[in-house]
Amino acid sequence: MGGAPLVSLLTDFGIRDTYVAEMKAAMLAVDPAIRFVDITHEVSPGDVAGARYFLERTWRRFPVGTVHLVVVDPGVGTERRAIAVSREGHGFVAPDNGVLGAVLDGADVVELAIPDGASPTFHGRDVFAPAAARLVTGVALTSLGTSCADPTRPVLSHARHDDGVMLGHVVHVDQFGNLVTDLPVPDRVDIVLHVGGRDVTPIRRTFGDVAFGELVAYVGSAGTIEVAVRDGSAARMLGLGRGAEVRVMPREP
Amino acid sequence: MGGAPLVSLLTDFGIRDTYVAEMKAAMLAVDPAIRFVDITHEVSPGDVAGARYFLERTWRRFPVGTVHLVVVDPGVGTERRAIAVSREGHGFVAPDNGVLGAVLDGADVVELAIPDGASPTFHGRDVFAPAAARLVTGVALTSLGTSCADPTRPVLSHARHDDGVMLGHVVHVDQFGNLVTDLPVPDRVDIVLHVGGRDVTPIRRTFGDVAFGELVAYVGSAGTIEVAVRDGSAARMLGLGRGAEVRVMPREP
Amino acid sequence: MGGAPLVSLLTDFGIRDTYVAEMKAAMLAVDPAIRFVDITHEVSPGDVAGARYFLERTWRRFPVGTVHLVVVDPGVGTERRAIAVSREGHGFVAPDNGVLGAVLDGADVVELAIPDGASPTFHGRDVFAPAAARLVTGVALTSLGTSCADPTRPVLSHARHDDGVMLGHVVHVDQFGNLVTDLPVPDRVDIVLHVGGRDVTPIRRTFGDVAFGELVAYVGSAGTIEVAVRDGSAARMLGLGRGAEVRVMPREP
Numbered sequence: 020m021g022g023a024p025l026v027s028l029l030t031d032f033g034i035r036d037t038y039v040a041e042m043k044a045a046m047l048a049v050d051p052a053i054r055f056v057d058i059t060h061e062v063s064p065g066d067v068a069g070a071r072y073f074l075e076r077t078w079r080r081f082p083v084g085t086v087h088l089v090v091v092d093p094g095v096g097t098e099r100r101a102i103a104v105s106r107e108g109h110g111f112v113a114p115d116n117g118v119l120g121a122v123l124d125g126a127d128v129v130e131l132a133i134p135d136g137a138s139p140t141f142h143g144r145d146v147f148a149p150a151a152a153r154l155v156t157g158v159a160l161t162s163l164g165t166s167c168a169d170p171t172r173p174v175l176s177h178a179r180h181d182d183g184v185m186l187g188h189v190v191h192v193d194q195f196g197n198l199v200t201d202l203p204v205p206d207r208v209d210i211v212l213h214v215g216g217r218d219v220t221p222i223r224r225t226f227g228d229v230a231f232g233e234l235v236a237y238v239g240s241a242g243t244i245e246v247a248v249r250d251g252s253a254a255r256m257l258g259l260g261r262g263a264e265v266r267v268m269p270r271e272p
Numbered sequence: 273m274g275g276a277p278l279v280s281l282l283t284d285f286g287i288r289d290t291y292v293a294e295m296k297a298a299m300l301a302v303d304p305a306i307r308f309v310d311i312t313h314e315v316s317p318g319d320v321a322g323a324r325y326f327l328e329r330t331w332r333r334f335p336v337g338t339v340h341l342v343v344v345d346p347g348v349g350t351e352r353r354a355i356a357v358s359r360e361g362h363g364f365v366a367p368d369n370g371v372l373g374a375v376l377d378g379a380d381v382v383e384l385a386i387p388d389g390a391s392p393t394f395h396g397r398d399v400f401a402p403a404a405a406r407l408v409t410g411v412a413l414t415s416l417g418t419s420c421a422d423p424t425r426p427v428l429s430h431a432r433h434d435d436g437v438m439l440g441h442v443v444h445v446d447q448f449g450n451l452v453t454d455l456p457v458p459d460r461v462d463i464v465l466h467v468g469g470r471d472v473t474p475i476r477r478t479f480g481d482v483a484f485g486e487l488v489a490y491v492g493s494a495g496t497i498e499v500a501v502r503d504g505s506a507a508r509m510l511g512l513g514r515g516a517e518v519r520v521m522p523r524e525p
Numbered sequence: 526m527g528g529a530p531l532v533s534l535l536t537d538f539g540i541r542d543t544y545v546a547e548m549k550a551a552m553l554a555v556d557p558a559i560r561f562v563d564i565t566h567e568v569s570p571g572d573v574a575g576a577r578y579f580l581e582r583t584w585r586r587f588p589v590g591t592v593h594l595v596v597v598d599p600g601v602g603t604e605r606r607a608i609a610v611s612r613e614g615h616g617f618v619a620p621d622n623g624v625l626g627a628v629l630d631g632a633d634v635v636e637l638a639i640p641d642g643a644s645p646t647f648h649g650r651d652v653f654a655p656a657a658a659r660l661v662t663g664v665a666l667t668s669l670g671t672s673c674a675d676p677t678r679p680v681l682s683h684a685r686h687d688d689g690v691m692l693g694h695v696v697h698v699d700q701f702g703n704l705v706t707d708l709p710v711p712d713r714v715d716i717v718l719h720v721g722g723r724d725v726t727p728i729r730r731t732f733g734d735v736a737f738g739e740l741v742a743y744v745g746s747a748g749t750i751e752v753a754v755r756d757g758s759a760a761r762m763l764g765l766g767r768g769a770e771v772r773v774m775p776r777e778p
Contacts, residue, residue, distance in 0.1 A: 276558075278553065278557065280546065287540065307560075309546055309549050309550070309553075309561075310540075310546065311543055311546040312540060312541055312542065312543060312546065313540075314540060314541035326543050329543060329547075330543045330546055330547055330550065333547055333550035333551060333554070334550045334553065334554075335550075335553050335554060335557050446541075446542045446544075447537075447538060447539035447541055447542050447544075447570070448570055477602055477645045478601060478602025478603065478645035478646050479599075479601065479602065479603075479646065480600055480601075480602055480603030480604075481602075490645070490646060491644075492644070492646060492647075493547075493644040493646055493647035493650065493651075498646070500646075503571060503599055
């Protein structure tokens with residue numbers, strides 16, 4: 020590896036407070052060579068499912084050896100456990116509240132001890148950051164805590180098939196107002212997508228395949244179907260947000 | 273050079289989504305030693321001219337060898353070309369939509385191929401980031417693509433002289449509500465500046481040269497005339513934004 | 526040290542403009558190996574006291590050798606001095622407007638010269654950043670400027686005791702709407718906290734010690750008393766912001 024130890028950060032701390040910097044300083048106190056990439060700190064406060072989605076779509080893109088520090092932690096200081104996870108050469112450190120739900124399959128998991136003196140309201144700085152720093156600088160996962168056989172596995176909703184109709188949901192609305200769904204690439208082309216009372220068909224390649232201001236469905240950069248408005252906001256045009264239902268069905272002849 | 277390869281990033285992706293991190297991860301996959309400086313990700317969605325302005329005022333300040341990755345790309349996935357540019361030891365990678373318009377003079381330009389499998393809606397991650405990573409780690413520009421003789425050159429509006437009057441425009445409103453214009457430093461001191469129905473005179477050194485709440489014109493940090501309100505917002509006081517006309521004329525005796 | 530020279534940045538420049546990047550570029554021009562950690566750039570415009578608070582709660586957490594670049598500078602270009610400070614192995618560079626008020630005790634202080642050609646409205650880039658870069662790469666403080674015996678020391682308000690009542694104030698409202706006060710940890714447990722017309726008692730460990738939507742007081746991660754609403758915003762519930770009075774008094778039996 021030509022690079023220094025790398026930690027990605029994913030939190031709901033925003034960028035106005037000093038919380039993210041306090042976590043980075045805590046990691047640099049363990050090893051000043053650690054480098055950081057911010058995934059985002061704009062997860063809605065306490066939105067565990069939103070953070071899980073962001074992590075799921077990004078972690079594999081980082082180099083093997085990266086440790087992902089995920090702190091969306093409404094239960095901080097309560098009985099909820101703190102965990103560290105190893106999978107396919109990547110490390111993960113987070114509260115055990117389901118935020119790592121999409122990376123637990125086939126992973127090794129340990130429960131972290133809460134050090135005496137850790138602030139009961141800021142485990143990000145006093146529990147998770149030091150553990151991430153130690154993990155990324157080569158400390159073995161098993162040295163960080165005790166084996167954990169039953170990490171929290173949220174019931175993940177997935178798009179599902181029902182009588183020729185694929186039913187999914189909007190899982191994210193991005194900066195441009197594009198609606199990201201959990202619908203996989205359809206295996207046939209003569210389909211129609213129902214969303215917000217509108218029919219969109221066919222699945223296009225990109226925004227530019229429709230006229231300005233028109234709705235367009237396409238396979239997005241996360242590999243699932245997205246709905247956008249060319250040079251506009253689909254979220255605003257359709258009045259939809261996360262959780263909205265989206266259906267794909269065969270196009271009537 | 274004491275430093276690692278350096279890439280600056282300038283996009284309209286905002287900081288809430290994972291798009292910027294996905295681009296950084298794609299670059300680290302090429303070389304984990306690459307370092308990043310974010311210029312800004314808060315370009316208004318699709319605002320090519322705004323991004324061009326931001327790039328123009330910053331690129332020369334970075335060390336020679338820096339590659340500037342500029343992704344404001346409303347035409348992503350269409351026929352618009354992807355280009356990489358070399359000028360005065362700096363590299364640039366961007367869509368060929370005019371966003372590099374201010375750096376093309378005397379530059380070498382190549383057209384990038386679009387790799388099979390690139391997401392048609394996220395060339396930032398799948399086309400531009402890998403090219404920037406290769407360029408910053410020493411791959412020759414000519415190895416990145418085929419020579420491009422006619423990159424898109426937008427018609428750039430500049431301040432112009434007209435009968436003793438210099439006519440310019442507000443090109444940016446900054447965080448403090450300061451109005452940045454494209455008017456160069458006047459060559460005489462007895463001038464008056466007309467903006468938003470107000471006369472401001474003379475050109476001062478800094479905010480503190482006027483009383484609290486007063487309008488002040490001065491030569492800004494980009495080398496052009498700016499208009500501010502001491503401890504206030506000129507944009508709000510004058511109700512002006514980008515594109516507003518500003519005139520400089522001789523002061524009547 | 527395994528790490529490169531490290532500079533933290535704390536400004537009111539926001540993240541939309543290129544000002545922060547221009548400062549980083551100016552530092553990289555001095556030494557391309559310098560690394561950066563952003564504390565925050567979302568200090569309210571000109572809010573010297575707010576920046577002082579952010580610096581006070583973070584600087585000691587960084588490794589010895591870090592230089593903290595603090596630019597909240599409404600008086601830029603006026604007679605206000607520019608200073609560099611050394612304390613306990615940390616460096617600080619800032620305008621002499623009180624923003625370093627919490628780190629001056631026992632510190633060495635020099636006044637920086639303003640280089641010819643420095644933009645009178647952007648000392649952050651042309652005065653402070655180059656000085657920070659030189660300081661972090663090993664230039665002696667005394668080589669950066671002339672000794673300064675009387676840096677600006679703001680009158681800092683502290684919580685005070687009065688007849689068994691401890692009177693303090695909200696010093697910060699964070700991203701979650703938590704109210705951070707300047708009240709130290711009480712030396713007795715049978716106390717009640719008055720804030721915004723409400724009584725909160727006793728002091729708890731963490732949010733989870735009360736029911737959803739309830740007010741809770743606890744010792745926060747900065748070591749002072751904070752007031753929060755579990756899974757809500759105390760600032761919104763109480764309609765309070767920075768400066769609001771908070772009282773701690775013995776609980777009536």
